[in-house]
Amino acid sequence: MQDVVTNPTVRPMSLVQIQAHLARCPSLPSLGSINKALQELLHAEQRYSAQISEIIRRDPSLTSRLLRLVNSVYYGLAQPVNSIEEAVFYLGIRQIRQLALVTPIIEDFQRLTRQCQFPWREFWQHCIGVALLTREVLSTVQTPMDESDYVAGLVHDVGKIVMAWSFPDHFAEIHRQASPGTRDLTEIEREVLGLDHAELGAMYLERQRLPDLMVQAARYHHRPEACERYTALVASVQVADLLLRAEGIGCSGNYLPVSRELCQQSAGWKVLFPNPKDAEQSIAIASLQRSLERLPHILEGLV
Numbered sequence: 001m002q003d004v005v006t007n008p009t010v011r012p013m014s015l016v017q018i019q020a021h022l023a024r025c026p027s028l029p030s031l032g033s034i035n036k037a038l039q040e041l042l043h044a045e046q047r048y049s050a051q052i053s054e055i056i057r058r059d060p061s062l063t064s065r066l067l068r069l070v071n072s073v074y075y076g077l078a079q080p081v082n083s084i085e086e087a088v089f090y091l092g093i094r095q096i097r098q099l100a101l102v103t104p105i106i107e108d109f110q111r112l113t114r115q116c117q118f119p120w121r122e123f124w125q126h127c128i129g130v131a132l133l134t135r136e137v138l139s140t141v142q143t144p145m146d147e148s149d150y151v152a153g154l155v156h157d158v159g160k161i162v163m164a165w166s167f168p169d170h171f172a173e174i175h176r177q178a179s180p181g182t183r184d185l186t187e188i189e190r191e192v193l194g195l196d197h198a199e200l201g202a203m204y205l206e207r208q209r210l211p212d213l214m215v216q217a218a219r220y221h222h223r224p225e226a227c228e229r230y231t232a233l234v235a236s237v238q239v240a241d242l243l244l245r246a247e248g249i250g251c252s253g254n255y256l257p258v259s260r261e262l263c264q265q266s267a268g269w270k271v272l273f274p275n276p277k278d279a280e281q282s283i284a285i286a287s288l289q290r291s292l293e294r295l296p297h298i299l300e301g302l303v
Contacts, residue, residue: 010173012194019203021166027208028108052096053084062103065302066091069099072301098150102128102302105154109161116164116171119251125299126250127154132298133240136291138233140284141272149233152217156237159201159218160253167193181255186222198222225267238268247292250299 013021056062063084070087071080081087088096106124113120134153138144164171170193177188186196193200202219213230217237220227224235244250245258263269264285273281 010169010192012192013167013170014194018193018195018200022162022200022203022207025162025166025204026112028105028112049085049088052088056084056088056096059103061107062100065103066096066099069095069298069301072297097147098132099302101147101151102131102154106303109158112161112165116168118164118171118175118253121303122251123157123160123253124250124303126244126252127157128302129244129250129295129299130154130156130237130240132295133243133288133291134233134236136288137236137239137243137272137284140280140287141232148211148213149236152214152230152233153237153240155201155205155214156217156221156241157197157201157252158204159197159199162200162204163189163193163197175253178253178255181257184256185252185254223267224271231271235268235271238266239263239272242266242268243288243292244295247295249292249295 056066066084066087067081070090071077081090091099106128109124109127110120131150131153134149135144138149160171163174174185174188174192177183177192178185186198189196198219198221202215205215205218213233216227216230217234220234221237221241224231224238227234241252242258242263243260245252245254246260246263264281273284
């Protein structure tokens, strides 16, 4: 195989070397404990807007994100929303819960990526977009029981963040080679670093002792057919990832073109819809199209 690495200081690493670098990567506290007070309140039977608003006020970043989100999603309102109580009323419990999840995680992610040049804002939009759409995709075949599908979508690309922190020179070379969009990102990562972001992300999450569902979503989101557990969820993450790339929403760092047809030919789509003549497919496609049309407004408010 011809060596395509042109930066002479960057060479593939062994698994032992990669693990040694990974051991020095900081943990992300938000992944282990995410705003427990708000979570408990949102799951309680008595959900008082005033109580929720009081907890949100304790976190200026969450407050800012909440008001940006409600004013971008409901941009047709005669008057902008400036009250947290009013924002809670408009958005509802589910979106508040998702916002509470995403805010500390993204802030932790941002601390790991300051040393690398990359379109990070668009990348955060990709991650959050995949989280939101994973729920929509999974809902077409089963009823989600909790927020695990959302979190799995949110952290599916954590390996890219870990790569940027632990191997900044390799990361820069990988994305220099990936930018023309002629080769798949994971292929370039394996050539340049010796490991792709999916496996690196799974190794990192395992080191942090995070739930197996998150580990599996990171490891298998490009090949859900190989995943023995949580297959429908991991397949939903792959489909959501591909649909966002096809629509040009955010930036995953993988510039290889993706078509709608390719999304429906993917392993994940076949896992979710094994019968190609199933009427559920047409219903799912129409529902996901509506979700994709709303996403840019939502993501503009979140990031």
